[in-house]
Amino acid sequence: MNESPHLRFEYSVYKSGEEVGVDVCSFIAELILRLFSCSSHETGLYYALDLGGTNFRVLRVHLGGQNGGLVNQEFAEVPIPPELMTGAADALFDYIAAELAKFVAQEGQEHELPPGRKRELGFTFSFPVNQTSIASGTLVRWTKGFSIDELVGQDVVTELTRAMKRQNLEMHVSALVNDTVGTLAGGRYTNKDVAAAVILGTGTNAAYVERAQAIPKWHGALPKSGEMVINMEWGNFKSSHLPLTEFDNALDMDSLNPGEQIFEKVISGMYLGEIVRRVLLKMAEEASLFGETVPSKLQVPFILRTPDMSAMHHDTSSDLKVVASKLKDILEIPSTSLKTRKVIVEVCNIIATRGARLAAAGVIAILRKMGKDVAKEGELLQKTVIAMDGGLYEHYNEYSKCMENTLTELLGEEVSKAVEVVHANDGSGIGAALLAASHSQYL
Numbered sequence: 001m002n003e004s005p006h007l008r009f010e011y012s013v014y015k016s017g018e019e020v021g022v023d024v025c026s027f028i029a030e031l032i033l034r035l036f037s038c039s040s041h042e043t044g045l046y047y048a049l050d051l052g053g054t055n056f057r058v059l060r061v062h063l064g065g066q067n068g069g070l071v072n073q074e075f076a077e078v079p080i081p082p083e084l085m086t087g088a089a090d091a092l093f094d095y096i097a098a099e100l101a102k103f104v105a106q107e108g109q110e111h112e113l114p115p116g117r118k119r120e121l122g123f124t125f126s127f128p129v130n131q132t133s134i135a136s137g138t139l140v141r142w143t144k145g146f147s148i149d150e151l152v153g154q155d156v157v158t159e160l161t162r163a164m165k166r167q168n169l170e171m172h173v174s175a176l177v178n179d180t181v182g183t184l185a186g187g188r189y190t191n192k193d194v195a196a197a198v199i200l201g202t203g204t205n206a207a208y209v210e211r212a213q214a215i216p217k218w219h220g221a222l223p224k225s226g227e228m229v230i231n232m233e234w235g236n237f238k239s240s241h242l243p244l245t246e247f248d249n250a251l252d253m254d255s256l257n258p259g260e261q262i263f264e265k266v267i268s269g270m271y272l273g274e275i276v277r278r279v280l281l282k283m284a285e286e287a288s289l290f291g292e293t294v295p296s297k298l299q300v301p302f303i304l305r306t307p308d309m310s311a312m313h314h315d316t317s318s319d320l321k322v323v324a325s326k327l328k329d330i331l332e333i334p335s336t337s338l339k340t341r342k343v344i345v346e347v348c349n350i351i352a353t354r355g356a357r358l359a360a361a362g363v364i365a366i367l368r369k370m371g372k373d374v375a376k377e378g379e380l381l382q383k384t385v386i387a388m389d390g391g392l393y394e395h396y397n398e399y400s401k402c403m404e405n406t407l408t409e410l411l412g413e414e415v416s417k418a419v420e421v422v423h424a425n426d427g428s429g430i431g432a433a434l435l436a437a438s439h440s441q442y443l
């Protein structure tokens with residue numbers, strides 16, 4: 001296990017300006033310093049709760065200390081009922097706390113803690129937060145499919161703590177972290193070359209390790225390590241250079257957060273399938289793609305999910321039978337010609353390729369900001385690892401392959417050899433548990 005460096009975490013939530021690369025962002029939230037010493041000395045049982053855009057995961061991590069590292073981890077994943085994403089605040093947090101209580105109630109003797117000691121939790125909250133301390137932060141705004149107005153501006157740790165009390169669950173939230181920062185922390189724990197993390201899941205985001213003196217707007221004390229983590233919230237990137245179409249603009253207007261998260265809406269899992277649906281609908285209306293009548297199901301927003309899109313895109317059968325079954329089962333289109341099915345696969349390919357190439361452009365922007373996108377004369381290129389996670393990256397192989405090929409194309413053969421993309425599976429959960437351990441109230 002590499003001795004992990006001490007990282008001083010600076011949290012910032014960026015709101016994109018018109019022309020946004022990291023270096024032209026304007027900070028909208030107070031920056032807060034967080035000392036994160038992910039040394040490998042942590043021992044004991046720690047928990048993580050990861051609230052994402054589609055699922056939430058409860059994780060128990062057993063850390064073995066100096067040489068033991070990560071002894072084992074067990075987790076449960078539950079889908080978030082859609083109605084809780086736009087319902088009452090207490091309903092969402094009561095559901096989460098109840099699932100947490102269920103997970104703990106199933107534990108055996110081996111998970112008993114010393115008397116008087118509470119279970120400790122790292123809370124991964126995959127939404128923009130104005131971080132106010134290691135274990136507190138207020139929700140800046142909702143993204144993806146969530147929209148619970150009464151929670152905006154509220155401290156999400158306070159909400160979770162109250163819900164746990166209502167469930168009589170004795171657990172202490174030791175750390176609050178964004179999933180991208182958790183993935184970076186988890187990745188860095190095992191590999192010191194990890195310099196950035198990218199999530200491509202229901203939503204998207206990136207975080208990277210920045211040189212402290214390269215943050216002009218930072219006015220706090222400089223960390224001893226000289227490094228800080230920037231949570232970019234890059235999903236909110238917006239630029240006149242983004243290749244937006246009428247389909248993107250209509251999707252944005254119909255969304256829960258019009259005008260926001262534009263980059264996320266063209267590259268992430270919640271939206272790719274919906275863009276394909278909108279394109280097919282127009283082709284049905286204006287070019288009779290499915291014959292004289294427009295299939296009624298094709299008019300239903302989000303009926304075509306990105307997993308369905310990737311299944312059609314990955315269809316290798318000569319008669320595209322997977323495409324045929326998706327059209328039948330989801331859109332109630334009983335039969336189509338092979339020619340029509342090939343058009344549908346091409347539409348999936350175009351939308352996925354655009355998303356993947358834009359995601360790669362985002363990664364290049366980070367490498368450029370870190371000065372790692374070009375080989376300097378006479379200098380040996382230091383290895384840079386990008387920790388990737390998220391269901392879209394993990395399951396949409398055509399997308400992730402296109403993204404990685406684009407990185408090579410944009411970096412060139414020589415530099416791309418020094419840049420490695422690794423799948424940090426559930427890095428955010430492990431990262432959150434590590435943060436909980438490193439900020440334990442029992443230290």
Ligand SMILES: Nc1ncnc2c1ncn2[C@@H]1O[C@H](COP(=O)(O)OP(=O)(O)O)[C@@H](O)[C@H]1O
Pocket residue numbers: 051052053054055056126200201202203268269270306307308310311389390391392395396
């Ligand atoms: N087979 C698949 N093909 C393409 N995309 C997928 C597939 N499975 C899941 N996804 C995408 O991944 C997202 C879930 O990402 P994940 O990281 O697991 O959860 P969360 O976004 O809740 O953190 C889904 O919303 C979907 O867009």
Ligand SMILES: O=P(O)(O)OC[C@H]1O[C@@H](O)[C@H](O)[C@@H](O)[C@@H]1O
Pocket residue numbers: 051052053054125126127128143144178179180199200201202203204205233235264390
């Ligand atoms: O893991 P998920 O749900 O796909 O979330 C990824 C990103 O989704 C964005 O919408 C959030 O603003 C980010 O904070 C988050 O990191």
